[in-house]
Amino acid sequence: MPKKIKNKYLKLGLKVLAVVGALLLLFILSIYLGAWGKIPTKETLGNFKYQRASEVYSADSVLIGKYFLFDRQPIEYTQIPQNLIEALVAIEDERFYDHSGIDYKSLLRVAFKTILMQDRSSGGGSTISQQLAKNLYPREKSGKLHLAISKLKEMIIASRLEELYSKEEIITLYLNTVSFGDNTFGIESASLKFFNKPAQLLSLEESATLVGMLKATYSYNPRIFPKKSFNRRNLVLNSMKANNYLTGQELDSIIAIPLQLDYRTYDHNEGVAPYFREEVRKQLLTWVKEERKKGKEYNLYTSGLKIYTTLDSxxxxxxxxxxxxxxxxxxxxxxxxxxxxxxxxxxxxxxxxxxxxxxxxxxxxxxxxxxxxxxxxxxxxxxxxxxxxxxxxxxxxxxxxxxxxxxxxxNTGSLSLDPNTGAVKTWIGGINYKYFKYDHISQSQRQLGSAFKPIVYTAALENGISPCTYFSAQEVEYENMEGWSPSNSGKKNEAYLNYSMEEALSNSVNTVAVKVLEKTGIPNVIEQARKMGIRSPMPQLPSLALGTAEIRINELAGAYASYLNNGRPVTPYLIESITNEKDSILVTFKPKQATRRAFSEENAAIMIELMKATVNSGTAARLRSTYGLKNDIAGKTGTTQNNKDAWFVALTPKLLNISWVGLDNHEIGFNSTRLGQGANAALPLFGIWMQKLNADKSFNHITQARFKSPSSNVRSKLNCDPVKRDGFFKRLFKNPNKKKTRDFRTGKNKT
Structure with missing residues (x-):
């Protein structure tokens, strides 16, 4: 080719190259100036704030749940183990400490291999600083042009980050923002999820596993693809050796260690106490709403609140x-x-x-x-x-x-609390939160059955009726109640028997309960329930004695606590305090204590003795015989009509537990009383649980606590025969199969 033509093509090539270069510079300048979307300023980058998950802690300092849009728990540089930092630098950016945000040597390598040699395995050439930029400002559009724009934006942001932050700060920002998949962001959340430990306790092989995930969070997820994750982990370890972070001997001792996870999810459906956490969430949303009215912009899902609860995990x-x-x-x-x-x-x-x-x-x-x-x-x-x-x-x-x-x-609902404060210790709102979201503690109102009887008997004591007053067990038909006639599933020829209040309550005698109500007066019983904190509507009918009122478990628990709290009811509460992400207290919640006693201290002691008899020799005796419990326990069973609701209330000196069992559909009940009675369906929830508590010495302060010995006056008032039988002549002229007819309003028998 003639020299003149060669020069012509050379000049043309140089002009094309100059034009391309100029266009490229203009393109880069247009990106820098924001023509393709605004780039954050140094001021914006300097005032960066994380979106932090709010954390829920139990009373014994266990993280039991989180509320988040993105599961993130930022930590300080000093909380990141050195082996994790070395693993990250070795595999992701080996010249991290030598560049200022852009590794030009790596870029040239990628450009040469990818463009000229078509080697797509050459990597992306992005530094940790560029990846941080991508974490902070995720790419919004796809396509080759937008990919190029995003890459250049990330390079500009990375350079600004390097001017603002030290290398340690960039490492910290990166590890606190990077995604580990499964909606988990940041090394602390990932460490807790995959190894159930804070990041600062990660071993070298665990650190390498998590760092290995960063290339592809799904493909190298150790839970889903353990073999691929294991191989990727070992590649990270080999990179650490190549960069002189490990010796050959150290590598050989670690590389064969099998992959071992302790996976723990913070999915709202899973984990410990999901119903409790949901109730806490509802209460927090109410608190946040009230705080916003005061001008405080807290967000439950992004503000990184720490919620300290009453629950014992x-x-x-x-x-x-x-x-x-x-x-x-x-x-x-x-x-x-x-x-x-x-x-x-x-x-x-x-x-x-x-x-x-x-x-x-x-x-x-x-x-x-x-x-x-x-x-x-x-x-x-x-x-x-x-x-x-x-x-x-x-x-x-x-x-x-x-x-x-x-x-x-x-389904079930089971609640236990400290009877002196109302602090909730356990909360089981159902059998499985994933499939049954309805909370049977805070939402469900069910008939109480015989679990209401202690309130009737308390009202009787408060109205001057002696616990040694005897009531006939004979069945009565109340003519002004459409012939309503409460019956017992008790002994043969029970009509000849007269029960003391202790014996009647411990054996849950229905006919006596109605007669105690009749003698006390319905208004007095309802007033007594109100004094004990029950606010649900109650029927002004004699059937109230048999628990036809529908009441929530948490409401009933507050009332029963009064027997253990000097006659004062409590309000169950779940949250002790709320702090910000720096642990500065925002609010504390104090127990709500009743200012007045609902009944006298002496009557509280009498009721405890009556309910102790229920456990020792009455309807709850299987706690002793079947479950072998020797703890100090008072209690009350409850079963509603057609065996639709089974209840058991357990009172110990330092713990109150209430359990309910039934079906959500009120039209279905148990097929038999044997199966559906409170002693069989609900009592075992407490019996088995108490066995487990007894086996753990850390609960000795609860399980070995003892009731205060009753005073001589209380013992004197209870010093009577439990049952009196009708005399010979009365039995002679009484037909046990014939019901008496009575007018409930007047209390007079019909002749």
Whole structure:
């Protein structure tokens, strides 16, 4: 080719190169000036604030949950182990301490290998500072042009970050913002999730595992792909050796260590005390709303609040174990008792009502579908995850199949608290929060059955009725109550017997309870309940004595606490204090104490003695015989009509526990009293739990506590025969099978 033509092409090439270079410079300048989107200034970068998860702690300082948009718990540089920093630098940015945000040597390597040699495994060339920029300002658009724009933006931001922050600060910012997948951000949250320990306690191999995830958080997730994660971890360790952070001998001793996780999720459906955490969340949202009215802009999900609660995490875990142990067996017995005659199988009206009351059915009806079309839509089979006691199963089932499946499950609510303060120690709102969101402690109102009787007897004592007053067990028909006639499931020829209040309460004699109510007066019993903190509506009917009032568990717990708290009811509370991310106290919550006694100290002692008899020789005696408990315990069982609700209240000197068992659908009850009575369905929740507490010496201050010995005056008032039998002539002329007819309003028998 002639020299003249060569020079012509050379000049043309240089001009093209100059134009391309100028355009590239203009492109970079346009990005710098914000033509492709605003780039944060140094001032903005200097005032960076994390979005922090709020943390929930138990009374024994265990992190039991978080509330977050992004699960992040920022930590200081001093809390990051050196082996973690070395692993990060070795694999992600080996010249981190030598560049000022951009590693030009690495960029040239990537450009040469990727563009000229088409080697896509050459990496991205991004420094830790550039990755931090990407963490702080995630890419919003895809495509080659936008990728180039994002890369250049990140380089500019990285340079500004390097001017503002030291290398240690950049490492800290990076490790506090980087994603580890599963909506987990930051090394502290990742360490707690995968190894159940704070980051500063991570071993070298654990640090290498987490750092290895950063290349691809899903592909190298050690829970999902343990083998790939193991290989990636060892690649990180080899990089550490190549960068002189490890010797060959150290590498050989570590590289063979198997991958061992202690995985713990902070999913709101999982973990310890999910119902408790949800109730705490609701109360916090109310608090945040009130604080905003005062001009304080707290956000439960981003402000990094620390919530210190009353819950004892160890007691809660044992209570959850006891619940699962008992409820699984009870569910099996329950289903066997019905067999093929089960209402969720045979009762077409019940099934139809269940379908029509469902949110799915009503959604289709609201959308304009006919009843038949709605049911047809709900009958379509699809892959559904159905929960159960044995295991979760993905099955081919319809929405209707799912509704029927969950219709048969027994549920529970169990609450324990410090009776002197109201501090909640355990809270089980149901059998499984994932499938049953309804909280049976704070939301559910159920009839109490015989669990209400102690309030009736307390009112009687307060109104001057002696505990040694005798009441006939004979059945009575109340003619002005449409022939209502409470009965007992007690002894043969019980009509000849007259019970003291202690014997009647301990054996839960229904006929006597109504007569005690009659003698005391319904208004006096309701007033007594109000003094004990019960605010729910109560029927002004004699059936009140048998617990027809519907009351929440937490409300009932506050009332029963008065027997252990010198006659003063308490208000159960869950939160002790709230602090900001620096642990500066924002608010503390003090127990709400009643200013007046609901009843006298002497009557409190008498009621404890009456309820101790329930445990020692009455309806709750299986605590002694079956569960072998030798603790000081007073208690009361409860069973409602048609065996729909089973209750047990346990009182110990330093702990109060209330448990309920039943079905969410009020139309289904237990098939028999033997199975559904409080002593069988609800009492074991406490019995098994107390066995576990007894086995742990750390709870000796609770389990070995003793009731105060009753005074001589109390013993004197209770010093009477438990039962008196009618005399010979009275028995001779009494027909035990004939009910007396009485007018409840006048208290007079009909002749």
């Amino acid at each position: 160890k007691m809660q875990l044992l209570a959850e174990e006891a619940m699962k142990q008992h409820m699984k067996k009870l569910q099996n017995d329950f289903e066997k008792s019905y067999g093929a005659r089960a209402p969720w199988i045979k009762d077409k009206k019940l099934i139809k009502k269940t379908i029509q009351n469902s949110s799915t059915y009503n959604k289709w009806i609201s959308a304009g579908l006919s009843k038949k079309q709605a049911i047809d839509s709900m009958s379509v089979k699809k892959e559904i995850l159905l929960g159960g006691w044995d295991q979760e199963k993905i099955q081919s089932a319809s929405t209707i199949d799912s509704l029927i499946h969950y219709l048969k499950f027994l």
